[in-house]
Structures are given as structure tokens and as C-alpha cells.
Amino acid sequence: MWAMSESVPLRCPACRREHLYAAPSYPCACGAPVTPHLDRRGTATAVTHRAWEEEWITVRCESCGHDGQWPRPELGCPCGTVLRVTVAGAVAEAVAGTVAGAEAPPGPAPEARPALRRPFQPVAIRTARDAVTATALYLRWLGYRDIRRADQRPPSGIGIAARGLLAQVDPTVRPASVRDVECLWLTAMTESSRCVYFSLAGYADDARGRADRLGVPLFVLDLTGTPRAVNDMADQLDASGTA
Template identity: 75%
Template structure:
């Protein structure tokens, strides 16, 4: 799929208003922009409820062949209707074309390209982009829902994304750590509002890297463990 996003005409079935829509691009781990290919023949669907598995779509990078999950394109109409724009499914990669999609990005890594955060969904997307940039594979929703926030998983890693307006608590850190131990995985925590002093102290004790997400979508290390992970990538945890 090309890096440029084509515009399509989208009609809201509620108010019949016409919109011109272009899907957003996301940075692949290889550094190339990836854009879902919109399906012009299929009418948009009205979003009446949220289900995690329906929020994501597989998109293949034309540059390296990597197949990753990204948020489904959506359009908010001024009438209040939210439309899910149809996407052409990613085609299986031909043998020998584009290299292995499972490979981690080469070192030194390209500059990180953040995703602006406006909603909780954006925060999850921003963390997924960052984890892929670090070199983690198969980033997806965690099988087990955390007591608070949103869980993401990758090979050998469990991540907590906390988009709440209050600082993450020591309980948040401990629940993440215990769940990761059960899965024999490493863990990392991302919070929009930072952490309590108790949470930071506990994270240092049990070995949990802590990041704060700013509104540009850039994770900022809070402790030394996070500094190491940001500098070394997945190699810092053996991911």
C-alpha cells in the first residue's frame, strides 16, 4: 500500500451529509508511513457500540512487507454519528517479496514518529506505535483485561496504557507486574497523568519501566529502567 492516502466521498446515513475523507497514516517500525486502503464500494457502517476486536484492521507496509494492526478509519459527522469507513483487506505477502515482516527494525533505529493523543484510543495507538518502534513483534490487545487502563501484549511483553486523568497507583503497577509474572513476560507501564510516589518506588523495586505519555504521543521515561528500554529497544528486555 502506498504512503499517500486517497480521499473518498462518505455520506452519513443519518443526516445525508457528504464528507471527503482521507485515512490517517501511521509509521511502520521500518520508518515508512502506512495508510489503510479505503474501500470505495462499501458503504460506511454506523458505530453504535464499541468492541475491541472491531477497532483494528490489518495493514501491510509496502516498504518492508510488515503486516501490523492499526485503528480502523473512522469519521465523526457533525450530526453526532460516528462512521466506520470500510477498508480493503491486506493481501497475503508473496513468497520472497519485501523481506520477512517478522524482523525487528535495524539499529540504529530511525527517529520515532509519534501519534498525537486526543482520546484514550489515540493513547493506545501511540503506545502500539512506540512498542513496534522499539522492536517488539505482534503487538495486540492483551488477553486479560487489567483492573484499570488498557492492556497491550507483544512477544514476551505486557504493557499497561493508563489514559486516566489521575496518576497511576501502586496497585496499577503491582497488578501489571503480577500478571506479567504469571505469563513469564516482561512488563512496561504508560500513563498520561504520571504516577504516585508509591507507584514509582514500587516500580523500581520490582523492575517495571515507567513512561509518561505527552499529548504529542511521545513516551517520556520516568525511571532508569524506562531510560534503558528507550535507548536499547526490545533488546533491553530480550523481546
């Protein structure tokens, strides 16, 4: 279970109810917990619309200095309002594709992961956004860096990318189809990247067969946010990470 930061008072702008909120900590690649520093003087704002660029922030690990990308802290008020919490010193551009104002430099393979990995710490899935967060955490655990929104939007689901990898997250209640798998594979081929598919509802039988022939790792996300390997390629990716 992740550690929590110091609680800060929040007031809902809709119903004026008072809350105490503590931001969750996320595991850095070095193993240290990373917690966004909340602005105690900031004012919580109501989320009235969703924009991908506003969903993520960059937070620096105080142990190793790595800039990681994490979900922006939010709190649901019982009145139904979602509160966006002000973070001190965070850069709200992470998964939009840049870090510290610069494009991620092209490179071959992502940096290698440590030989020994800590156990994966998932985040429970309640929304489509949670499914993307769980996938991003898992890819980071595997050793991938510079996780961002994919340049091309997939026909279904949500595309995210890392250096050398293209991933598709399907948070719908229908099994992924053979067309979904083929489109991901073709897009990855044009970008000279590996690809991997994550689905909440699993895969049609022909989609699993085509993925095996194309070499596409398939994972099913359970509601705890833990990816479960569906085929041999996924087992190999889970075991080896970016190696």
C-alpha cells in the same frame, strides 16, 4: 507528519452530509509509510458501539511485505456521528490476537530492531483509544511485534501485549497507584514477560518507588502521544528497544 492517501467520498447515514476522507499513513518497521486502501464503492457506517476486535485492521506494507496492525479508519461528522470507513482487503482481527487466522507462535525474545531508528512519530491523544494507539505505535517503534490485546484484563486501564512483553495503558485522570504497578508486575511474572506501564496522569510517589524496586519501566504519555520516561528503566528501554 504522515502522508495521506487519496480522498474518497463519504456520506453520513445520519445527516446525509457529504465528506471527503483520506486515511492516514503509519510508519512500518522498515521505515516505509503504510496506508490502508479505502473501498471507494463501500458505504460508511455509523459506530453505535465499541468492540475491541473491530477497532483494528491488518494492513500489509507494500515495501517489505510485513503485516502490521493499525487503527481502523474513522471520521467524525459534525452532527456527532462517528463514521467507520470501509477498507479494501484489510483483516479486522489484528489486536484480537491472531494474524491470518493463526495463533501467534510462542517464541523467546521479539525480533531485534534495526540499529538506527527513525524518529518516533506519535499520534495525538484525545480519547482512551488514542492512548492505546499511541502506545502500540511506540512499542512497534521499539521493535516489538505481534501487538495484541492482553489475555488478562488489568484491574484498571487497558492491557496490551507483544511477544515477551506486557504493557498497561492507563488513560484515566488519576495517577497510577502502587497497587496498579504491583498487579502489572505480578501478571507479567506469571507469563514470564517483561512489563511496562504507560499513564496519562503520572504516578503516585509510592508507585514510582515500588516500580524502581521491581524494575518496571514507567512512562507518561503527553497529549501529543509521545511517551516520556519517568525512571531509569524506562530510559533504558527507550534507548535499547527490544535489544
